Amino acid sequence: MKFNEFSFHKDLLKGIKIAGFKEPSPIQESVIPVIEEGRDMVGQAHTGTGKTAAFGLPIINKIANGDIERALVITPTRELATQVSDELYHLGRFCGIRTITVYGGVGYGRQIALINKGVQIIVATPGRLKDLYKKGKIDNFNPEIVVLDEADEMLDMGFLDEIKEIFEYIPQNRQTLLFSATIPEPIKALADEILTTPEFISVVGEYEGTVNNVIEQSYCVINESQRDEAIVKLLETEKINKCIIFCRMKREVDRLTEHLQAIGFSAKGLHGDLDQMEREEVIKSYRRNQVKVMVATDVASRGLDVKQVTHVFNYHIPFDPQSYVHRIGRTGRAGKSGKAITLVSTTEFKELTRIQKEVGAEMKLATINLSGEENSSCVDCFPSLEATVRAVDIDERALDFIDSMEDMDYHEFVERVVTLLLKGEKSPLTKHLGYDENSVKNMIDEYQGEQKVARHNNRKKKRC
Ligand SMILES: Nc1ncnc2c1ncn2[C@@H]1O[C@H](COP(=O)(O)OP(=O)(O)OP(=O)(O)O)[C@@H](O)[C@H]1O
Ligand SMILES: [Mg+2]
Numbered sequence: 001m002k003f004n005e006f007s008f009h010k011d012l013l014k015g016i017k018i019a020g021f022k023e024p025s026p027i028q029e030s031v032i033p034v035i036e037e038g039r040d041m042v043g044q045a046h047t048g049t050g051k052t053a054a055f056g057l058p059i060i061n062k063i064a065n066g067d068i069e070r071a072l073v074i075t076p077t078r079e080l081a082t083q084v085s086d087e088l089y090h091l092g093r094f095c096g097i098r099t100i101t102v103y104g105g106v107g108y109g110r111q112i113a114l115i116n117k118g119v120q121i122i123v124a125t126p127g128r129l130k131d132l133y134k135k136g137k138i139d140n141f142n143p144e145i146v147v148l149d150e151a152d153e154m155l156d157m158g159f160l161d162e163i164k165e166i167f168e169y170i171p172q173n174r175q176t177l178l179f180s181a182t183i184p185e186p187i188k189a190l191a192d193e194i195l196t197t198p199e200f201i202s203v204v205g206e207y208e209g210t211v212n213n214v215i216e217q218s219y220c221v222i223n224e225s226q227r228d229e230a231i232v233k234l235l236e237t238e239k240i241n242k243c244i245i246f247c248r249m250k251r252e253v254d255r256l257t258e259h260l261q262a263i264g265f266s267a268k269g270l271h272g273d274l275d276q277m278e279r280e281e282v283i284k285s286y287r288r289n290q291v292k293v294m295v296a297t298d299v300a301s302r303g304l305d306v307k308q309v310t311h312v313f314n315y316h317i318p319f320d321p322q323s324y325v326h327r328i329g330r331t332g333r334a335g336k337s338g339k340a341i342t343l344v345s346t347t348e349f350k351e352l353t354r355i356q357k358e359v360g361a362e363m364k365l366a367t368i369n370l371s372g373e374e375n376s377s378c379v380d381c382f383p384s385l386e387a388t389v390r391a392v393d394i395d396e397r398a399l400d401f402i403d404s405m406e407d408m409d410y411h412e413f414v415e416r417v418v419t420l421l422l423k424g425e426k427s428p429l430t431k432h433l434g435y436d437e438n439s440v441k442n443m444i445d446e447y448q449g450e451q452k453v454a455r456h457n458n459r460k461k462k463r464c
Contacts, residue, residue, distance in 0.1 A: 001029055006036070009064040011094035012057065019091060025050040026203040032058050035145075035177065040195040042151075042178040042187070044202040046212035047329020048305070051179045055147045056088045062145070063120050064095035072143035072170070073123045074163070076153045078103040078276065079283055080303040084149060085123040087305075097121060104128040105276040112137045126154060126162040133169040142171050150302045151178040152187050152322065160190070167194055181329060182210050182322040182359075209360015210325050215332035218366040219317075219342040219352065220434040221443070227315060228259060230343055230433055233368045234313060235265060235293065238339070242286065243311035245295045246318070246327045256315065257295045267293035270300050301327040309333070314342040317351045321358040341366070349447045365440055367432035 001024055003016050024032065027045035034041050035058040045051055055073070062068045073088075075081045078101075085101040092099070100114045102124035108131075115122065115138050122129070122141065132138045146167075148154060154163060176195050178187065183202070191198055204210055211217070222230050231245060247253045250271040257269035268291045270282045285291045287306055294300065295315075301323060309331045318324050324342075331338025342363065344352050355361050401420070405413065412431065435443070 006032055006057075006061075008057065008061050009095060011096075012061050012064055012092065014094045015060075015091040016057070018094075021050075021053070025054070027051055027201075028054045028057070030201050030203055031055070034199055034201065035059075035175070036061070038175055040176045040198040042183060042191050042195070042198055042200045044180060044183045044200075044204055044210075046204060046210070046214075047181045047326060048212060048333030049203075050334070051149070051181075052084055052087050052303075052305075053091060055149075055177050055179060056084075056091055059121065059145055059147075060088065060092040060095055060097055063097055064092070068144040069120065070141060070143045071121050071145040071147070072129075072141075073121065073147040073149055074126055074129065074154070074166070075123065075149045076125065076157055076159070076302055077299060078105065078125055079279065079300070080150065081123045081125055082280075083303065083305060085121075088121055088123065092121075099123060102128055102132065103276075104131075108132070108137070115141055126159040126166065130162045130165050133166060143174060144171075145175045145177065146170060147177045147179065149179050151190065152180050152182055152184055153302050153326075155186050155190060156322075163190075164194075181212075182325055184322065209362075210322075211359045211361045212325075212329055212332055213360075213362055214335075215312075215328050215338045215340050217328065217340045217342070217361055217363040219344050219363045220366050220368055221344050221346065221440045222368075222434050224345045224347075226433060227343055228256070230368055231256070231313060231315060232260070232263065233370060233433060234311075234341060235260070237369050238311055238341075240292070241308045241310040242289070242292050242306065243294070243313060244300060244309060244327075244330050245293065245313045245315050246301065247295060247297060247315045248318070250297055252315070253295050253297055260293060260295065265293050266291050267295055270294055270296040272297065272299050298323055298327070300330070304330055305333060306330070310338060312338070312340045314340070317342050317344050317348045317355070319351060321355045321361075324355045324361060325359050346443055346447070349444060353444075353448075365437055367434040367436060370431060370433055 003021065003024060004013060008016070026049070027043060028050055031041060031043045031054045035055065043051060043054060059071045063071065073084055075084055081101045081103050085099050088097065089099045098119045099121040100111070100119045102111050102115070102122055104125060104127050112132065122143070148163070178191060178195070180187070220230060235243070245256065247256060250273050253269040253271045257267050260267040268282045268285065270279060274282070282291070282294065286294050298318070312328045312331045314327060318327060328340035331340060356363060401416070408416065409431070
């Protein structure tokens with residue numbers, strides 16, 4: 001299908017062409033006609049598949065054709081509000097669409113002045129928007145279409161009351177649209193409350209899972225103390241253009257960022273305790289390629305669209321399966337490939353199995369290459385060594401050692417020789433970080449066995 005089959009305004013088609021969009025993505029193909037018709041709807045599609053334009057294009061078209069005057073988009077974070085506003089501006093610029101971003105942490109004056117000057121699209125975070133309506137500062141902004149982007153996250157963040165209050169200030173005869181890559185049950189309840197006979201459109205196959213499986217996913221089972229070493233090795237050995245490392249806590253972000261900077265990586269941290277200017281600065285330098293590694297909390301997990309993010313690393317596995325979907329969805333966007341690697345300790349098997357089951361994540365077990373380069377065999381490095389050593393009278397241990405040389409690379413060989421000479425012991429050096437497939441299988445079997453016993457005992461207790 002082509003975009004001109006939607007009978008879009010010619011100036012909008014110009015914007016789409018300049019954006020480089022050749023054909024609509026499946027979610028765009030499915031929802032644009034429904035939005036054009038004026039229906040309320042809930043839309044679900046994998047991360048990075050163009051949900052912004054799926055609601056943005058019909059909104060711009062309606063404004064360009066004079067069918068509606070105003071629209072409102074609500075997003076959970078300030079970064080996402082800015083990004084969505086930018087995309088709508090770019091797609092709609094030949095139609096002369098005026099957009100504005102509204103969020104907390106900055107002064108009210110400029111935002112109010114711009115809104116009252118007559119903007120057509122506001123993209124806002126819930127808190128500040130509610131304040132503006134409540135204070136009576138934007139009484140004239142009556143949107144005919146309202147979009148909740150990342151609707152489930154807004155509920156998770158506790159924005160339900162703000163959202164309900166915002167809807168009290170907006171005309172009843174509006175069209176309301178909800179979008180996300182994940183649509184958990186509570187969203188359906190919200191949809192019942194604020195939408196009118198909505199259509200549910202999902203382009204995520206029923207058996208496919210909510211994870212975008214275009215992304216190559218793997219996990220590495222390590223000891224708790226190996227996290228930093230594992231991340232550093234991954235940064236050194238993977239072919240990375242830009243990457244995000246997700247941590248669970250703000251202080252972990254700060255500590256890891258400092259550690260990576262100290263050993264020479266171009267890294268910056270992003271979390272909710274930074275002030276607005278700092279947050280914007282981090283994102284800007286990351287977008288402009290001045291920073292290659294972004295270390296972040298889940299504040300960066302939703303909706304963020306940065307080109308050329310080749311890798312996402314989970315320093316810790318997230319507690320929540322939905323969060324896994326969105327975190328790894330920062331790569332593998334707009335048809336590009338991407339890699340997601342999750343570090344897991346044995347205490348995190350519970351989260352691992354939940355994520356694999358609940359969101360259909362196909363994660364392969366991997367180990368981390370410690371050498372950082374293609375291994376060159378020690379036999380290649382010392383071609384005549386073996387024959388020379390065999391020719392002299394040596395003891396059994398040395399002969400065993402010679403026999404195992406085939407599998408060693410140069411570094412391992414040198415380390416083993418030095419260790420044998422110094423201590424007369426076997427070197428502890430291995431080629432990989434992380435447990436191998438058999439050990440992990442045994443650990444998971446053991447973990448599942450313990451779970452079964454615990455469940456059995458619980459049932460027994462209940463019966464008693
Ligand atoms: N039809 C299209 N052709 C090519 N690129 C597109 C098309 N539609 C959108 N894009 C681009 O794809 C990228 C991802 O789009 P978008 O951010 O809307 O994804 P999303 O589905 O909202 O993802 P998430 O669930 O992570 O929020 C953006 O860079 C966008 O400009
Ligand atoms: Mg999005």
